[in-house]
Amino acid sequence: MKQRTLAGRQVSAIGLGAMPLSMNNDKEYPSFEDAVATVHAALDAGVTLIDTADIYAPDGEEMGHNERIIAEALRTWDGDASSVFVATKGGITHGEGGAKVRDGSAAYLRSAVEKSLDIFGVDQIALYQYHRPDRSRVYADIMSGLKALQDDGLVRAIGISNASVEEIQIAIDVLGEGNLASVQNEFSPKHPGSVDELRFCGERGIAFLPWSPLGGTGGGARRVGDRFSTFREVGEAHGVSPQQAVLAWELALGSHVIPIPGARRAASIIDSAQAADLELTADEVTRLSESVGIFDD
Numbered sequence: 076m077k078q079r080t081l082a083g084r085q086v087s088a089i090g091l092g093a094m095p096l097s098m099n100n101d102k103e104y105p106s107f108e109d110a111v112a113t114v115h116a117a118l119d120a121g122v123t124l125i126d127t128a129d130i131y132a133p134d135g136e137e138m139g140h141n142e143r144i145i146a147e148a149l150r151t152w153d154g155d156a157s158s159v160f161v162a163t164k165g166g167i168t169h170g171e172g173g174a175k176v177r178d179g180s181a182a183y184l185r186s187a188v189e190k191s192l193d194i195f196g197v198d199q200i201a202l203y204q205y206h207r208p209d210r211s212r213v214y215a216d217i218m219s220g221l222k223a224l225q226d227d228g229l230v231r232a233i234g235i236s237n238a239s240v241e242e243i244q245i246a247i248d249v250l251g252e253g254n255l256a257s258v259q260n261e262f263s264p265k266h267p268g269s270v271d272e273l274r275f276c277g278e279r280g281i282a283f284l285p286w287s288p289l290g291g292t293g294g295g296a297r298r299v300g301d302r303f304s305t306f307r308e309v310g311e312a313h314g315v316s317p318q319q320a321v322l323a324w325e326l327a328l329g330s331h332v333i334p335i336p337g338a339r340r341a342a343s344i345i346d347s348a349q350a351a352d353l354e355l356t357a358d359e360v361t362r363l364s365e366s367v368g369i370f371d372d
Contacts, residue, residue, distance in 0.1 A: 076121035090124030100293030114148035116341035179209030181220030322350035
């Protein structure tokens with residue numbers, strides 16, 4: 076598969092968003108064995124980037140469920156697991172009654188990183204992304220806590236998720252120019268609102284990882300061609316699925332863009348992976364962008 080740069084390494088242009096294996100709007104999950112098999116299918120299709128998070132777990136399950144799926148998939152895959160880049164996230168935990176709460180304190184993030192290290196059986200997380208802003212804390216202080224983890228060697232590269240342009244700049248200021256590896260925001264035809272962050276990252280050489288790039292679980296991804304007919308039409312012109320047209324469009328928005336479509340079934344990620352080889356014309360890219368309200372500056 077074609078490659079892109081993330082945290083100084085070459086990774087597949089299409090990654091696997093592993094969340095739906097453990098958390099989705101349908102609340103329907105594959106068995107642990109089937110989830111591992113889906114990850115294996117992604118790896119066999121040339122995917123070398125997997126995105127996970129400690130909070131991804133079915134209701135009532137302990138944190139780390141999704142990370143354990145990935146760890147087992149890497150352990151049992153018959154390929155070269157050292158070629159796979161795993162990014163995980165932290166900053167959300169369980170509060171009273173199982174409610175999800177945000178905690179950006181340095182002590183909590185350190186404990187979360189240590190648990191992820193234990194699950195993966197490694198000494199260093201390749202890319203650790205701060206999951207969602209804890210609005211009770213100063214963002215710069217949270218970034219300082221992450222930098223301490225990097226300075227201590229527990230984290231090789233740092234990213235942020237669900238961040239505004241202002242928060243991206245704060246992260247750059249604290250971590251140092253060139254030291255923010257990634258920004259992972261929701262971005263799709265359904266949710267094009269992060270285009271400013273996408274462009275801001277492109278100007279600064281920061282990888283932008285669209286999550287839910289096809290429209291999310293619960294049918295959004297499956298129905299993207301019905302809801303956004305232009306993508307279906309472009310896909311049909313190339314003899315591919317509308318999902319491939321969406322991902323190819325996102326890739327065409329910048330060489331720093333690395334979509335991470337989710338998948339519960341092997342067939343889904345195998346189809347998505349093929350988008351890396353789909354070349355859209357400049358006119359098609361413009362037409363698709365304008366169809367969702369994105370125009371050139």
